[in-house]
Amino acid sequence: MANKLDQIRQRMQSMDLVEIDKTFIGMIYGKVGAGKTTLTQWLAQVLAAGEPILYCDSADGWVSLQNTPDLMENTTRIAINEASELTVIANALKNRSKGFEDFRVLVIDELSSLAEEILEDVVRDRSGTAKDELLPEIEGKDYGPQGQIIMSIVRNLKKVDNLHIILVAHSREKTDHRKVTTIYPQFPPLLGGNLQKLMHVTSYVTASVKERKGKTTYEREVQSQPTALILAKSRIGHMPVTCDFETYVNVIADWVEGDLAEEGTPSEQDDAPTELAADELPTDGIPVADTSEDDEPAYAD
Numbered sequence: 102m103a104n105k106l107d108q109i110r111q112r113m114q115s116m117d118l119v120e121i122d123k124t125f126i127g128m129i130y131g132k133v134g135a136g137k138t139t140l141t142q143w144l145a146q147v148l149a150a151g152e153p154i155l156y157c158d159s160a161d162g163w164v165s166l167q168n169t170p171d172l173m174e175n176t177t178r179i180a181i182n183e184a185s186e187l188t189v190i191a192n193a194l195k196n197r198s199k200g201f202e203d204f205r206v207l208v209i210d211e212l213s214s215l216a217e218e219i220l221e222d223v224v225r226d227r228s229g230t231a232k233d234e235l236l237p238e239i240e241g242k243d244y245g246p247q248g249q250i251i252m253s254i255v256r257n258l259k260k261v262d263n264l265h266i267i268l269v270a271h272s273r274e275k276t277d278h279r280k281v282t283t284i285y286p287q288f289p290p291l292l293g294g295n296l297q298k299l300m301h302v303t304s305y306v307t308a309s310v311k312e313r314k315g316k317t318t319y320e321r322e323v324q325s326q327p328t329a330l331i332l333a334k335s336r337i338g339h340m341p342v343t344c345d346f347e348t349y350v351n352v353i354a355d356w357v358e359g360d361l362a363e364e365g366t367p368s369e370q371d372d373a374p375t376e377l378a379a380d381e382l383p384t385d386g387i388p389v390a391d392t393s394e395d396d397e398p399a400y401a402d
Contacts, residue, residue, distance in 0.1 A: 125265045125357055126266040127266075127267055127303065127304065127353070128270060128286060128300050129269050129270075129323075130213070130303070131271075131308075132307075133271070136346070138166060139172065140306060140350075142154075145265075146174070146175075148206050148354065148357060149206045152175065154176040154204065154205065154207075154208065155201075155206070156179070157209045157210065158179065158180055158210050159212075183218065184219045184250070187209070188253070191257040194207065195260055197261075205264065206264070206267065207265070208267045209267070211269060212251075213287040216251050224243050244289050244291065247292065248295065252295055252296070255268075265357075271286075273285055273287040281330075283331070284305060284330065284331050293332075297332075300336075302336065303325070303335075304325040304335075305323070305332070307321065321345070323344055324342060324343045325341070326341070326342040326343075337352060337353060
């Protein structure tokens with residue numbers, strides 16, 4: 102016991118002297134066309150600061166960057182053909198294998214789609230159903246292996262030294278029996294909640310057409326603080342409830358480059374939902390738990 106205590110003492114450090122290695126991990130989610138890939142690559146370029154970026158693309162997200170070539174600089178794209186390849190990539194980055202030594206930022210585009218592929222593989226494996234056959238009904242026990250695989254991949258990536266990680270997902274809407282809709286990343290609630298625990302920031306991206314002084318504008322915004330209707334999260338001080346893309350990227354970059362004092366007090370980083378104006382608050386149907394027995398969000402009476 103004494104030897105174990107000595108080992109613990111050796112790891113004790115004064116918070117006045119400790120230097121925190123701020124490697125960022127965040128999730129950006131939203132509907133198709135909202136600007137998720139553009140924002141992700143903008144943030145990746147700033148965090149990389151000229152060093153290599155690895156972009157894992159499970160769909161055609163890369164196509165949306167063709168009109169912004171600056172966002173593709175210093176970036177290596179890997180087309181992900183099946184979800185199991187992410188495990189191989191995670192291990193290669195963790196071990197800094199040949200060809201994976203220098204990447205500073207990792208982007209996993211459409212992780213939610215890959216999670217759905219994993220779930221389908223789990224169901225087919227359990228039921229003995231071939232790829233060319235209709236998928237049988239998903240059972241509650243199928244979500245367990247799916248979550249274990251995704252969480253194992255992400256936890257392995259978090260162990261990679263000097264690597265920023267940006268996950269991209271689609272959004273999903275859950276409407277309760279009182280027709281109050283809440284927006285989440287498109288993961289099963291238990292998996293989504295576990296991923297949330299690993300994130301510095303989870304942000305919802307929106308795009309809308311607005312009329313301002315007789316002019317029509319197309320505006321994109323990022324919400325990184327939770328409200329009653331949007332799942333979001335920020336452990337970073339000075340992150341607005343909603344902001345434009347440039348502000349969002351700058352706040353994260355300042356946090357990564359700054360010192361611990363810039364993060365703000367614990368009360369500023371509280372994950373409690375942000376207060377809404379009276380006319381924005383729904384009268385009922387506020388989410389009160391991540392999951393219920395049928396693996397869906399539970400709501401207040």
